[in-house]
Amino acid sequence: MRMLFTFIIALCISILNIIAQETPKEVLIVGTMHTVPNIVKNSYKPMLRRAKKYNPTAIYVESPRGNDTLSWEYLKDGWSESYKAFYYLSDSIQTVFTPNLEKYNTILGKSFSNMTSEDLDFMITSFAYNRDNANHEFYTYIKKHGIEGSKKPTRYEDGDLTFKLALHQEIKLLTSMDDQQTNSEYHDAWTKCSKEGQSNGNNAINIKMNKKAYNAAIVPAIFRGLGKHANKRKSLEQLHMSSSFTYVTVKTEGCTEGERYWNERNMRMARNIGEQVMDSDSERNIAIVGASHVIGLEKELQTNYPDLKIVLAGE
Numbered sequence: 001m002r003m004l005f006t007f008i009i010a011l012c013i014s015i016l017n018i019i020a021q022e023t024p025k026e027v028l029i030v031g032t033m034h035t036v037p038n039i040v041k042n043s044y045k046p047m048l049r050r051a052k053k054y055n056p057t058a059i060y061v062e063s064p065r066g067n068d069t070l071s072w073e074y075l076k077d078g079w080s081e082s083y084k085a086f087y088y089l090s091d092s093i094q095t096v097f098t099p100n101l102e103k104y105n106t107i108l109g110k111s112f113s114n115m116t117s118e119d120l121d122f123m124i125t126s127f128a129y130n131r132d133n134a135n136h137e138f139y140t141y142i143k144k145h146g147i148e149g150s151k152k153p154t155r156y157e158d159g160d161l162t163f164k165l166a167l168h169q170e171i172k173l174l175t176s177m178d179d180q181q182t183n184s185e186y187h188d189a190w191t192k193c194s195k196e197g198q199s200n201g202n203n204a205i206n207i208k209m210n211k212k213a214y215n216a217a218i219v220p221a222i223f224r225g226l227g228k229h230a231n232k233r234k235s236l237e238q239l240h241m242s243s244s245f246t247y248v249t250v251k252t253e254g255c256t257e258g259e260r261y262w263n264e265r266n267m268r269m270a271r272n273i274g275e276q277v278m279d280s281d282s283e284r285n286i287a288i289v290g291a292s293h294v295i296g297l298e299k300e301l302q303t304n305y306p307d308l309k310i311v312l313a314g315e
Helices: 002-022 044-054 069-075 081-094 101-108 117-129 133-145 157-169 183-200 202-222 226-230 233-244 253-279 291-304
Strands: 026-032 058-064 175-178 284-290 309-312
Touching: 026 044, 026 157, 026 226, 026 291, 044 157, 044 226, 044 284, 058 069, 058 133, 058 157, 058 253, 069 081, 081 117, 081 133, 101 117, 117 133, 133 157, 133 175, 157 284, 175 253, 183 202, 183 253, 202 226, 202 233, 226 233, 233 253, 233 291, 253 284, 253 291, 284 291, 291 309
Parallel strands: 026 284, 026 309, 058 175, 058 284
Antiparallel strands: none
8 A cells, every 4th residue: 555655646746747847937028118108008007917817927027137237337327317326326325235135035025915114115225235126116116106006007117017917916026137238339320320321211211110100009009909019920020120220221330230239139138038037936927028129039039948938928
């Protein structure tokens, strides 16, 4: 009888191992519109409902990682006033704050509903100390709006989609995956490509393509379908072409440089996602990112992480 019992246990373990091997980790990529106009302020509501149905166990966000010194070297004086302010806030806190890992982990072990105002303040300061912008903003949002989130639309992906999804799922930490170390070079190439395109017809192609995309989005936007429309493959490919300058018919130095920097950024972002997913226990991962990046991330993840199942929100 004991041998039979041992055999059954061993068989069950083997079956579970086989099932685990046959069920690959999954990454659902959701393309966002970043800030939406006030007239379509509720555009993220349908996206939030669909994201909740997916029931993710980890959320990846388009924010620089705290230890990404190359990105922060650019961002501390770069394009974003918000990132600039956060960098220097982090610098100042690092001179006066003493981390407490035991307290940090104890708070993370609580449900959101059981976290006190003092808990939130400690976590907000800890995230600033660690230069963790994503979670600093997340817990600042909780402190301001509570665990139900903002009652009014913020019109931005973080407040209307990412943070509310994390609160619903009781996901205590967002996972950053952005990489902006060559953004300065990318914007220089963009400017150069635009100047070159004034006389060779490239700009006219881009203007026509963007106008067509804008017109196609009008009806979906009216009926709260902007997010669904933005995540259709046709829309994603148009956005990828525009951001990577692959719409041009005349190859120029600026456009070629811009394409290279865009593709390299997507490659590094995909690596940040792929390596962290592979190292984690999470099986259902959602990456919330500007829609222009989706096609590039899909390609890089499928190429370099064949063991991951990559799914687009619109498919």
